[in-house]
Amino acid sequence: MGIDGIPLAGAVLAAVLAGLGAWLAVLTRRLARQRERLHGLRADVESLCAGAAGIDERQNRLERGLRRVGGKLELVELRDPGERPYVQAIRMVHRGAGSEELVRNCGLARGEADLIAMLHRVDRTG
Numbered sequence: 001m002g003i004d005g006i007p008l009a010g011a012v013l014a015a016v017l018a019g020l021g022a023w024l025a026v027l028t029r030r031l032a033r034q035r036e037r038l039h040g041l042r043a044d045v046e047s048l049c050a051g052a053a054g055i056d057e058r059q060n061r062l063e064r065g066l067r068r069v070g071g072k073l074e075l076v077e078l079r080d081p082g083e084r085p086y087v088q089a090i091r092m093v094h095r096g097a098g099s100e101e102l103v104r105n106c107g108l109a110r111g112e113a114d115l116i117a118m119l120h121r122v123d124r125t126g
Helices: 007-076 084-093 099-106 110-120
Strands: none
Touching: 007 099, 084 099, 084 110, 099 110
């Protein structure tokens, strides 16, 4: 190849460089779109995680409530059908229950629970 081929080689090289430049511009735009998409997907995942955490907490609250209800149901099932809450409370005090437990499980007012606990407490020291 002589001196005559240099302008042709230069033109080919310029065309190749222009094509590479155009391809680089296309790839740069694709990369920008993919970054935007990735950013949006990250935001979606963060939202889903926050929602899942909220659902998990709600499920835990519901399970705690269900256990409380189950415990109360068990107490009701143990109770004789015609038994009044005072009789059940007296039995519970004899087994060592305190006023708070009587209020929670027998539906008594705080004053009623305190009175029953005071009157029917079993002295375990002697």
